[in-house]
Amino acid sequence: MSDIWHVGPTNNWRNLHWLPASYNGARFHVEASSRESGRRIVEHEFPKKDIPYAEDMGRHAREFTIRAYCITYQRDDDDLFTIDYTVPRDALMNALEAEGPGVLQLNTQPSQEVVVTRYRMTEEERFGGYCTFDITFLEYGLDPLLDPNSSVLTSTAVAQAAQALRDQVQRTLAPPDPSIGTGLPTSNGTTSI
Amino acid sequence: MKRADVNEAAPIIDRMLALLISFVPSKGPSGINVRTAVGDTRANARVLCTNDALGPSLDNCFVQARLAGVTWPQIEAVRLQVDGEPVTTLGGALVKNAGVRLCLATIAEIIAAATFVSRQDVDTTKATLLPPFQDAEEIAADEMDQATFQSLISLHGALTNHLVQTALPLPRMLQYQFYKVLPSLVMAYKLYDDASRCDELRAENKIVHPAFCPLQGEALSQ
Numbered sequence: 001m002s003d004i005w006h007v008g009p010t011n012n013w014r015n016l017h018w019l020p021a022s023y024n025g026a027r028f029h030v031e032a033s034s035r036e037s038g039r040r041i042v043e044h045e046f047p048k049k050d051i052p053y054a055e056d057m058g059r060h061a062r063e064f065t066i067r068a069y070c071i072t073y074q075r076d077d078d079d080l081f082t083i084d085y086t087v088p089r090d091a092l093m094n095a096l097e098a099e100g101p102g103v104l105q106l107n108t109q110p111s112q113e114v115v116v117t118r119y120r121m122t123e124e125e126r127f128g129g130y131c132t133f134d135i136t137f138l139e140y141g142l143d144p145l146l147d148p149n150s151s152v153l154t155s156t157a158v159a160q161a162a163q164a165l166r167d168q169v170q171r172t173l174a175p176p177d178p179s180i181g182t183g184l185p186t187s188n189g190t191t192s193i
Numbered sequence: 194m195k196r197a198d199v200n201e202a203a204p205i206i207d208r209m210l211a212l213l214i215s216f217v218p219s220k221g222p223s224g225i226n227v228r229t230a231v232g233d234t235r236a237n238a239r240v241l242c243t244n245d246a247l248g249p250s251l252d253n254c255f256v257q258a259r260l261a262g263v264t265w266p267q268i269e270a271v272r273l274q275v276d277g278e279p280v281t282t283l284g285g286a287l288v289k290n291a292g293v294r295l296c297l298a299t300i301a302e303i304i305a306a307a308t309f310v311s312r313q314d315v316d317t318t319k320a321t322l323l324p325p326f327q328d329a330e331e332i333a334a335d336e337m338d339q340a341t342f343q344s345l346i347s348l349h350g351a352l353t354n355h356l357v358q359t360a361l362p363l364p365r366m367l368q369y370q371f372y373k374v375l376p377s378l379v380m381a382y383k384l385y386d387d388a389s390r391c392d393e394l395r396a397e398n399k400i401v402h403p404a405f406c407p408l409q410g411e412a413l414s415q
Contacts, residue, residue, distance in 0.1 A: 162302045168294075
């Protein structure tokens, strides 16, 4: 008899891929995690035509919806498995409310840079020592004003441009090239007129 | 240059360099290279102008001034003075424009190496530098001097890009208001959770006595 725990030839997905879930270092248990994305498609339909055209406008921003929980444990093992469940709960809430993007590590997915748009922490009287978090993360991506491909430091570019201007000033103050008007190549290699 | 041009250009150089050298200590080891370069150029201004050999030595004066730690508002003062010089001859205009452009190049180099504290700082710098560059670009355009115009435009562009990129990660300046007069130590602790930043608050708000800070002021957002 086999169940989902014992399917497969190696049965080791848990050992190979499973990582403890955390957001910016604050760990939590995951009850359910979902990831949402796709392509931003604009479907064009034309009058008197049978075939539409689906225009691809790029990838949707990834959205992660997590149901996480913190629960009391029988002994203090580490920062998540503790007797007092409010310690990891408070750490997670602080991390979720901190300014700026953070690194989200889910159990079976590679880490992502995300922001928190909303979270809901629920504690119920019937479930003492236990709280759930419903968290929505959005992909952080890139600031469009920061050019990731610029390999030249901006200050170096300024220094180079300033040097070019100085050189130009020196050229304007220098005597004209004697070859001007002769049709012969000038000292910097261009042909004068 | 002809004699009439030299008669106008040499005094312009003299006044420009006199103002430049006034920002450097008049004795001691710091600024010794500026004093040498400026003194040399001022003494030989007429000869250099006559021989059309002014460029390298004038450029060297500004390079040495920058290395000696002259600040960009000081260079801007030099630029303003040179820009206000009335000229009638071609040689005078040539030297005047060269001076203005060298000032702009030096200002850009100083700013490229500067560190900024807040976004407002950067924005003020950017706004202050806009008119000088625009004026210089217009003069170069009117002179049909394409090469100079292009180098001015690219310097202006590189500088603006640098300032925008520098401003992005910087904290903003925010207004604060407290309910009573507090020592700067307490204010810094309340604002930043870090009492050791009290001197920063004091410097930013020009507080007279750090034990009694005014109720309102400006602080960094981070």
